[in-house]
Amino acid sequence: xxxxxxxxxxxxxxxxxxxxxxxxxxxxxxxxxxxxxxxxxxxxxxxxxxxxxxxxxxxxxxxxxxxxxxxxxxxxxxxxxxxxxxxxxxxxxxxxxxxxxxxxxxxxxxxxxxxxxxxxxxxxxxxxxxxxxxxxxxxxxxxxxxxxxxxxxxxxxxxxxxxxxxxxxxxxxxxxxxxxxxxxxxxxxxxxxxxxxxxx
Numbered sequence: 001x002x003x004x005x006x007x008x009x010x011x012x013x014x015x016x017x018x019x020x021x022x023x024x025x026x027x028x029x030x031x032x033x034x035x036x037x038x039x040x041x042x043x044x045x046x047x048x049x050x051x052x053x054x055x056x057x058x059x060x061x062x063x064x065x066x067x068x069x070x071x072x073x074x075x076x077x078x079x080x081x082x083x084x085x086x087x088x089x090x091x092x093x094x095x096x097x098x099x100x101x102x103x104x105x106x107x108x109x110x111x112x113x114x115x116x117x118x119x120x121x122x123x124x125x126x127x128x129x130x131x132x133x134x135x136x137x138x139x140x141x142x143x144x145x146x147x148x149x150x151x152x153x154x155x156x157x158x159x160x161x162x163x164x165x166x167x168x169x170x171x172x173x174x175x176x177x178x179x180x181x182x183x184x185x186x187x188x189x190x191x192x193x194x195x196x197x198x199x200x
Contacts, residue, residue, distance in 0.1 A: 003112045004044045006188025010052040011069075012157040013045065014093070018073040029083050033096040041100075043107035050097035052154055057090040059149040064142045065090060071139055072161030112186040116151035123181050124152040127174075128159060134168050135159075153185050160192060169200040 003009065008016065017032050026032045037046055056065045065086030066079050083089045117124065128143045135143075139162065147155035160178070163170065170178075175195060182192035 001110070001112045002186050002188050003115075004042060004110065007190040008157070008194075009045060010048045010154065010157065011056070011093075012052075012072060012161045014049060015069070015072045015161055018075055018078070020074040022075070029078075029089070030092050030096065033093055037096060037100045043101065043104060044109060044113060046097050046100050047107065047109060048113065050094055050101070052150075053090040053093040053097070055150040055154060056146075057087055057094070060142075060145065062086045064145055067139060067142050068146060068158050071135070071142075072158060072165055074165070115153060115186055117153035117156065117185050118151065120181060120184050121147060121152045123177075123184070124156045124159075127177060127181065128155065130174070131159060131163070134166055135162055156181060156185065157191075160195065163198070164194055167198065170195055170198045172199050175199045 007013075014033065014036055017036055018029075022032060026035055056068070060068075062085050069086060069089065070076060070078055079085060079089070083092070124147055125144060128140055128147065131143075132140050143155050143158055143162075146158060160182075175192075175198075178195065179192045
């Protein structure tokens with residue numbers, strides 16, 4: 001059984017809304033979240049977004065949250081203006097999720113959607129370690145911290161997001177390893193495959 005969506009979810013799903021010209025479509029960062037949480041959205045999107053934000057807020061230092069968030073978006077100076085810090089940003093996301101969830105019927109996460117991947121920690125940490133050349137040791141260190149303190153699933157999604165943003169070529173054997181981890185984490189067909197165009 002796979003997760004409820006074949007595509008991205010959680011914080012990495014929201015990251016896709018923060019492209020280089022996002023401010024042309026929203027007046028603030030919080031409005032981007034509100035626009036993403038439209039009325040007909042599957043509640044599980046909102047629940048998993050909230051879960052990711054709570055995990056980062058409770059388990060990681062502010063500097064780690066900021067580096068992980070900026071690693072997967074097209075905006076390099078996200079913090080320090082209207083959103084002052086990573087913990088403030090996670091609280092904004094959580095508040096918007098709570099507002100949305102309070103207006104609708106309750107929903108529950110299936111077994112696949114609750115999967116956090118701790119049984120696959122070794123494989124995830126291995127791929128993180130192999131990413132130093134592309135992502136740099138500082139970011140990899142934060143990803144490893146995320147894998148251990150939050151969940152391997154969240155760290156692996158951050159990894160995929162960062163690799164896609166960097167746009168560097170990925171060897172076929174490595175892509176096959178990433179796809180295997182994604183399958184073990186019960187991802188749908190369109191999450192890891194976002195990197196397929198980078199395969200050398």
